[in-house]
Amino acid sequence: MTLLEEANDILQKKALSVKDYNRFVEIGKQLKKLDDEFEYSWLAEGFYLRLPEIAVKEGNYNFIKNEEF
Amino acid sequence: MADILETSTKYRIRQIEIAEAEYYQQLTKVLDKIEDDIASLANKILPTTNGKLIDLQAAIAIRPQIKSILEKNYLSWSDRVVRKGFGEQSKRVERAFKTIGLIPPEFQELTKGDLALVKNLKQQYFTQFKDISNTFTRTLSEKVYQNTLLGSEFTVLEKELRQSINGIYSSSNDPRMNRLVDYIKRNKNDLSKATLVDKAVKTLQTKFGSDRAGNNMKRYAGQLLNDSLRDFDATLNFNKAKDAGLTYVKYYGDIIPTTRSLCRNMINGVYDRSGKGIYTIADITRIWNSNSWSGKKSGTPMINRGGYNCRHQFSYVNPDWYEEDGEESSILKKATPIIKKESKVNVSSYLNPITLASIRTVPKKVSQARISKSIKEGSEDIRYPRNPNGTVKYRYSGSQYIGKVNLRNLSDEMATKVSVILDELNDLAAKYNIPRLRGIYSNRQGNNIMAMGDGVLKINPDKLNFVERQTKFLAFMNKKHNTNISMKTYKEWKYGDKTILWKEKKVVYDRPFSADHYLDGDLDKLRNTMYHEFGHHVHQMKYVTKDTYQYGGGYISKVEKDLRSLTIKFPVKSPSNYAKVNDKEWFAENFSLYSMGKRKDLIDPKFIELIEGLQK
Numbered sequence: 001m002t003l004l005e006e007a008n009d010i011l012q013k014k015a016l017s018v019k020d021y022n023r024f025v026e027i028g029k030q031l032k033k034l035d036d037e038f039e040y041s042w043l044a045e046g047f048y049l050r051l052p053e054i055a056v057k058e059g060n061y062n063f064i065k066n067e068e069f
Numbered sequence: 070m071a072d073i074l075e076t077s078t079k080y081r082i083r084q085i086e087i088a089e090a091e092y093y094q095q096l097t098k099v100l101d102k103i104e105d106d107i108a109s110l111a112n113k114i115l116p117t118t119n120g121k122l123i124d125l126q127a128a129i130a131i132r133p134q135i136k137s138i139l140e141k142n143y144l145s146w147s148d149r150v151v152r153k154g155f156g157e158q159s160k161r162v163e164r165a166f167k168t169i170g171l172i173p174p175e176f177q178e179l180t181k182g183d184l185a186l187v188k189n190l191k192q193q194y195f196t197q198f199k200d201i202s203n204t205f206t207r208t209l210s211e212k213v214y215q216n217t218l219l220g221s222e223f224t225v226l227e228k229e230l231r232q233s234i235n236g237i238y239s240s241s242n243d244p245r246m247n248r249l250v251d252y253i254k255r256n257k258n259d260l261s262k263a264t265l266v267d268k269a270v271k272t273l274q275t276k277f278g279s280d281r282a283g284n285n286m287k288r289y290a291g292q293l294l295n296d297s298l299r300d301f302d303a304t305l306n307f308n309k310a311k312d313a314g315l316t317y318v319k320y321y322g323d324i325i326p327t328t329r330s331l332c333r334n335m336i337n338g339v340y341d342r343s344g345k346g347i348y349t350i351a352d353i354t355r356i357w358n359s360n361s362w363s364g365k366k367s368g369t370p371m372i373n374r375g376g377y378n379c380r381h382q383f384s385y386v387n388p389d390w391y392e393e394d395g396e397e398s399s400i401l402k403k404a405t406p407i408i409k410k411e412s413k414v415n416v417s418s419y420l421n422p423i424t425l426a427s428i429r430t431v432p433k434k435v436s437q438a439r440i441s442k443s444i445k446e447g448s449e450d451i452r453y454p455r456n457p458n459g460t461v462k463y464r465y466s467g468s469q470y471i472g473k474v475n476l477r478n479l480s481d482e483m484a485t486k487v488s489v490i491l492d493e494l495n496d497l498a499a500k501y502n503i504p505r506l507r508g509i510y511s512n513r514q515g516n517n518i519m520a521m522g523d524g525v526l527k528i529n530p531d532k533l534n535f536v537e538r539q540t541k542f543l544a545f546m547n548k549k550h551n552t553n554i555s556m557k558t559y560k561e562w563k564y565g566d567k568t569i570l571w572k573e574k575k576v577v578y579d580r581p582f583s584a585d586h587y588l589d590g591d592l593d594k595l596r597n598t599m600y601h602e603f604g605h606h607v608h609q610m611k612y613v614t615k616d617t618y619q620y621g622g623g624y625i626s627k628v629e630k631d632l633r634s635l636t637i638k639f640p641v642k643s644p645s646n647y648a649k650v651n652d653k654e655w656f657a658e659n660f661s662l663y664s665m666g667k668r669k670d671l672i673d674p675k676f677i678e679l680i681e682g683l684q685k
Contacts (some may be wrong), residue, residue, distance in 0.1 A: 035542055047517070
């Protein structure tokens with residue numbers, strides 16, 4: 001599975017956790033080619049809208065570091 | 070010439086009133102003749118025994134003759150209204166634009182497009198006048214048939230026929246009633262006698278039992294006359310102003326006893342934030358949407374008026390024409406019009422979006438100030454939920470940017486474009502009756518192209534080279550999947566095409582990746598992406614108010630619930646690959662194309678049904 005496919009899979013998950021968040025961010029850092037980054041930039045746009053699901057479980061947004069999102 | 074604009078607008082309004090009075094007088098005569106002709110026809114061809122109607126065959130045979138009387142008299146009058154009345158008003162609109170002069174000459178005259186619009190409006194309103202004729206042919210014929218079936222006295226039928234045509238204004242055997250009817254007919258349009266006319270109407274209703282609100286032909290035709298002349302003027306005026314790039318308006322109207330509170334407030338300057346009596350179209354739409362009253366029409370206030378006999382009109386202006394002290398600019402007072410060629414620079418609206426040629430890059434601090442002004446207004450919008458202690462409630466990360474503008478790493482050019490498109494987003498906020506954005510920040514982290522939450526827009530300055538990124542994406546996919554799809558073929562994709570088929574292990578790419586890929590140029594792609602984000606703002610904030618106490622991390626809005634239910638129950642059409650990701654992206658991708666009026670063939674009809682319901 002490519003990194004992009006993995007990012008896609010995470011985004012499609014019914015329930016998200018901090019672990020998913022960390023992995024999604026990590027994938028973004030590993031992508032180097034513009035072509036991959038292009039698609040990831042949109043997946044990340046969609047992922048942002050799902051952050052509240054994680055925040056509800058965690059009770060806050062402290063899991064986001066360095067203004068990653 | 071102290072105020073060309075006011076003089077010209079008042080002239081236009083006055084001429085509509087004169088035309089209406091003239092045509093109403095003609096209508097009165099026409100309907101009186103129809104009333105007499107039909108009463109006489111019925112008397113002549115309907116046999117009676119002891120004064121009672123007896124012959125059903127004769128009652129059926131009368132219909133074509135009723136139709137003929139209506140068409141001969143009433144439709145000739147209707148034709149005159151739309152041909153002469155509309156024709157003359159279109160010349161007045163043209164004259165008004167020429168008199169103002171401060172717009173490019175090509176927009177001062179009626180263009181081919183304007184003439185086509187005039188023709189269409191004539192046809193449209195004539196059809197409406199004809200509908201009234203058809204309706205009353207049927208009504209009158211049914212009255213003849215029903216009364217004959219019941220064996221009613223002819224005098225009963227005659228009264229019903231006359232009242233169906235003229236209502237309380239129908240002829241009567243009672244001379245006192247006729248005197249009142251004559252008085253009302255003569256003075257109906259004389260504002261100085263409005264109180265006396267009202268009193269006469271009340272006397273007719275109470276003493277003589279006449280029903281003013283009855284479904285009579287005079288009422289409907291009179292109302293359509295009133296509506297058609299003003300709606301025609303408003304539509305043509307709006308169309309010409311749009312072409313000329315005039316996106317601000319001044320309100321004109323006067324006060325009569327029945328003036329609605331909205332119009333009264335407009336005249337009294339209650340909503341005037343500029344202090345100059347100038348409003349954006351978005352302002353007017355917001356004011357219109359936030360007020361309700363009996364008889365209010367749906368649709369844009371730029372064309373629809375408050376209801377019957379509403380007397381408000383707008384004149385389209387450029388704010389540059391007004392000085393800081395609120396007086397009309399001296400350029401309006403000069404006899405020779407001056408054409409301000411740059412009047413459209415960096416001015417944009419949802420209805421008249423700016424083109425690249427009209428954008429002049431300004432220093433970032435100028436854009437910062439422009440955006441900050443809008444964001445300040447947005448952050449003060451009381452519809453954004455707050456905690457009891459006054460702090461803001463938030464659902465998404467990035468709440469620290471609420472009320473703030475940060476354009477770091479954006480070029481002057483990009484900041485200018487964002488500031489200009491923000492005006493379009495503000496118009497969209499008014500259109501969907503939701504708050505404006507209350508924060509914009511530029512952030513390189515996270516790698517997302519943009520993001521939207523809590524009314525805050527995040528922009529990634531490194532991802533805005535749209536054309537370059539699309540070109541590289543297509544080249545990459547072609548190489549990876551050993552295809553040779555040209556940009557033209559890619560952009561022209563439509564439902565049913567099998568030209569794109571890039572299969573990966575878990576994902577199939579069978580259409581352009583994102584909605585902006587159908588568009589040309591970085592400006593439209595930026596606009597599309599900002600509209601996409603605004604689509605998220607719509608599903609997040611529609612119906613949310615300061616009292617939405619649940620607003621926060623676990624909150625799901627009404628639109629989001631509806632959206633989930635819709636996409637689960639029905640198969641949806643996705644205009645792009647990204648629209649397939651989930652229901653919210655399906656919504657935002659459709660929203661961006663719908664709002665830009667692009668690739669309408671790709672927009673899911675279910676989305677259109679949903680979004681049109683959100684404009685109410």
